Amino acid sequence: xxxxxxxxxxxxxxxxxxxxxxxxxxxxxxxxxxxxxxxxxxxxxxxxxxxxxxxxxxxxxxxxxxxxxxxxxxxxxxxxxxxxxxxxxxxxxxxxxxxxxxxxxxxxxxxxxxxxxxxxxxxxxxxxxxxxxxxxxxxxxxxxxxxxxxxxxxxxxxxxxxxxxxxxxxxxxxxxxxxxxxxxxxxxxxxxxxxxxxxxxxxxxxxxxxxxxxxxxxxxxxxxxxxxxxxxxxxxxxxxxxxxxxxxxxxxxxxxxxxxxxxxxxxxxxxxxxxxxxxxxxxxxxxxxxxxxxxxxxxxxxxxxxxxxxxxxxxxxxxxxxxxxxxxxxxxxxxxxxxxxxxxxxxxxxxxxxxxxxxxxxxxxxxxxxxxxxxxxxxxxxxxxxxxxxxxxxxxxxxxxxxxxxxxxxxxxxxxxxxxxxxxxxxxxxxxxxxxxxxxxxxxxxxxxxxxxxxxxxxxxxxxxxxxxxx
Numbered sequence: 001x002x003x004x005x006x007x008x009x010x011x012x013x014x015x016x017x018x019x020x021x022x023x024x025x026x027x028x029x030x031x032x033x034x035x036x037x038x039x040x041x042x043x044x045x046x047x048x049x050x051x052x053x054x055x056x057x058x059x060x061x062x063x064x065x066x067x068x069x070x071x072x073x074x075x076x077x078x079x080x081x082x083x084x085x086x087x088x089x090x091x092x093x094x095x096x097x098x099x100x101x102x103x104x105x106x107x108x109x110x111x112x113x114x115x116x117x118x119x120x121x122x123x124x125x126x127x128x129x130x131x132x133x134x135x136x137x138x139x140x141x142x143x144x145x146x147x148x149x150x151x152x153x154x155x156x157x158x159x160x161x162x163x164x165x166x167x168x169x170x171x172x173x174x175x176x177x178x179x180x181x182x183x184x185x186x187x188x189x190x191x192x193x194x195x196x197x198x199x200x201x202x203x204x205x206x207x208x209x210x211x212x213x214x215x216x217x218x219x220x221x222x223x224x225x226x227x228x229x230x231x232x233x234x235x236x237x238x239x240x241x242x243x244x245x246x247x248x249x250x251x252x253x254x255x256x257x258x259x260x261x262x263x264x265x266x267x268x269x270x271x272x273x274x275x276x277x278x279x280x281x282x283x284x285x286x287x288x289x290x291x292x293x294x295x296x297x298x299x300x301x302x303x304x305x306x307x308x309x310x311x312x313x314x315x316x317x318x319x320x321x322x323x324x325x326x327x328x329x330x331x332x333x334x335x336x337x338x339x340x341x342x343x344x345x346x347x348x349x350x351x352x353x354x355x356x357x358x359x360x361x362x363x364x365x366x367x368x369x370x371x372x373x374x375x376x377x378x379x380x381x382x383x384x385x386x387x388x389x390x391x392x393x394x395x396x397x398x399x400x401x402x403x404x405x406x407x408x409x410x411x412x413x414x415x416x417x418x419x420x421x422x423x424x425x426x427x428x429x430x431x432x433x434x435x436x437x438x439x440x441x442x443x444x445x446x447x448x449x450x451x452x453x454x455x456x457x458x459x460x461x462x463x464x465x466x467x468x469x470x471x
Contacts, residue, residue: 016222017215018148022157024204025141028101029164031197032137034172035108038193039127040070040275041176045186046115052177056185057116065120067411069127070275074404076128078397080135085143085393086245088136092210093144093389098201100136105197107133112187138396143389146381147211150229152318155328158378159311166304166370169274173297233385233449243386249452250394255383258444260395262333262376265437266369267399269340269430272406273299273366276426283417285355295359302367310335310371325382326447333375333441339368341434348424348431376441383446384453406430 043066045051049058061069088096107130114122141161149157172193180186209215212223250256278296281287287295310332317323323331343365350358380391409429414422 017212017218018150018153018157018222018226020207021144021148021209022161024200024208025144025161026164026167027200028097028137028204029141029162030168030171031101031105031164031193031200032134033165033168034193035104035130035168035197036073036134037169037172037274038108038176038189039073039111039123040278041173042180042186042189043069045180045189049186052180053182053185056187059115059120061120067407069120069124071404071407072124072127073131073134074400076131076133077135078131078400078404080132081139081393081397081400082390083393084136085139085387085390088140088143088389089387092214093140093147094204094208094210094214096136097140097144098204098208100133100140101197102201104130104133105194105201108190108194108197111190111194139389139393142380142392144210145378146385146388147230148226149381150226151233152229154378154381155314155318155374156311158381159307159314159373162373162377163304163307163370166300166307169300170297170304173300174294230385233453244455245387245390246452246455249450249455250387250391253383253450253452254444255446255450256391258440259376259379259383259391260398262337262437262441262445263395263399264402265337265433266372266376268402268406268433268437269337269344270366270369271403272410272426272430273362275407276410277362279417280423284352284420284423285358286352287355298359299363299366302363303370305370306367307370307373310374314374324447326445329375329379329382329447330442330445331375332371332373333445334438336369336372336375337434337438339371340365341431341438343368344427344431344434348427350420352418352420376445379445379447382448383450385449386453 043061045053046057046059047061047066049056084096084100107126111123111126114126118125145154145158145161172189176189179188179192182188184191212218212226215223277299281295314328314332317328343361347358347361347365350361376395380395381388384391410426413425416422
């Protein structure tokens with residue numbers, strides 16, 4: 001008995017193929033975010049080559065054109081969120097993730113050529129297509145995590161995978177200035193981010209898999225451990241492919257609607273800061289371009305580190321069984337949204353001559369947001385392992401509509417980028433949205449598998465949809 005228990009513990013905590021897959025997911029998200037933010041940092045050098053490297057093309061794009069280019073990615077991104085969740089369930093997360101990021105990586109490499117041949121119009125079209133391709137990323141990764149990660153390891157491995165978001169952002173923000181001023185110039189920003197994506201695609205093609213059943217070299221013990229853990233959440237034995245997607249149940253579930261609200265609130269604050277921190281640092285805090293790049297990356301470095309600290313705390317709480325899963329999700333989500341909310345309110349009253357305090361509050365705001373990886377970010381899998389990718393597609397679609405609206409609202413409010421009071425309004429709005437989003441998650445959020453996770457394989461033609469009660 002003792003020997004068997006020891007063997008089970010080794011299987012649970014030892015390194016296995018599921019950890020290799022998690023690393024590949026981390027790398028995929030790092031590549032995706034690096035390619036997502038590379039234009040926002042490259043466009044500075046593209047429109048002011050004299051300050052970076054005058055030997056490369058310079059484009060006289062006005063501010064409106066630059067804003068159009070920066071938002072064009074999300075036009076395509078929101079369109080493929082929900083369909084890609086369905087595709088990932090049908091064909092496997094590996095195929096959808098590999099296809100989307102491979103195409104996006106090639107397009108990144110072609111960006112300088114497109115800018116030369118077709119100007120901002122062709123670059124804009126290219127970014128829309130990149131957004132369409134990257135729309136598969138989160139639904140695919142969520143589908144893959146639900147297949148590979150046992151329920152008790154979701155906080156740790158889920159956080160490890162999604163930390164790739166911040167890693168890619170950090171690397172791109174921190175190195176962009178050096179790349180733009182190097183002998184390779186601003187085109188190297190696109191060549192390197194696209195080239196690294198192609199390397200990832202090769203590695204994932206060789207070692208990636210949609211599920212343990214599709215990976216030939218996985219040990220029998222690890223495969224059984226994962227599949228038994230997955231089976232413990234299912235109430236039906238029918239194959240996933242035969243399950244009817246319960247759309248009505250999704251949108252009549254208070255738990256899922258609260259998840260949408262929380263995801264949307266997070267995206268509003270996150271993308272407001274990601275797109276506006278460089279401008280705030282330059283115009284309000286008076287930071288020069290070189291320090292601006294490093295200081296812009298600092299909050300995301302803090303988020304990367306803090307996400308692992310919160311993950312360790314969650315694992316410690318889980319081992320001691322001193323907190324329920326739903327309480328854990330709400331606790332960490334509250335830390336991830338309400339601590340930043342308080343920091344944003346403080347930031348709203350920081351004057352322009354208190355730049356160090358402003359940097360500290362910005363770092364707290366973004367750093368503590370990493371706690372959300374243990375909150376709403378993995379709650380989709382809690383509610384429905386069978387439809388986790390589709391749920392992520394829906395919430396990410398709505399959330400990224402917020403990502404489009406938030407910077408546009410900032411542009412409407414901040415007419416004078418040096419005016420502290422106008423930035424105060426921006427921070428108050430983000431803080432208020434954080435308050436409401438997490439409040440709804442606390443009230444209505446759940447962490448148990450919902451009844452609609454296992455719907456009938458074929459819906460009855462004349463049956464009336466039954467709305468399950470949430471407990």
